[in-house]
Amino acid sequence: MKIIRSKAFTGERAWAALEIANMNGITTRLHWTDQPYKWHVNDGQEVFVVLDGQVQMRYRENGVEQAVLLEVGDIFYAAVGTEHVAHPQGPARVLVVESEGSV
Template identity: 80%
Template sequence: MKIIRSRSFTATRPWGALDIANMNGITTRLHWTDQPYKWHVNDGEEVFAVLDGRVEMRYREDGVERTTVLETGDVFYASVGTEHVAHPLGVARVLVVETQGSV
């Protein structure tokens, strides 16, 4: 059993993570960041939940770049093949659920 207070979690580098669980090859990780990630496509599906802060999520649909701002409590679902990049607006804490070893 674990209790994690996400608002007090920090890391030594952007996108540093705390591994919470690995359930049959699906990982759940808490990330802390104050810097953008990189454009990428995951090996499978990804659920991205903003627990603290705000994140500008950029993604491409049919070759067109789109953007939306995710507020605390918002969830972004990236289906297989969705190219995306997260840009925190200040400090953010994000819960990510994805296939183990995914980018």
């Protein structure tokens, strides 16, 4: 059993991760960041939940870049092949559920 107080987690670098669970190859991690990630496509599906702060999620559909501002409690689902990048608007904590080894 684990109890994780997400607001208490702060990384020493952008996108620092606290491993929460690995369930049959699906990882759940808590990330702290104050810097954008990089454009990428995951190997599988990804669920991205904002727990603290705001994150502008940029993604491409049919070659057209789009953006949405995610607030606390918002969830972004990236299907296989969805090119995306997260841009936190100040410090943010996000819960990410994805296939083990995803970028």
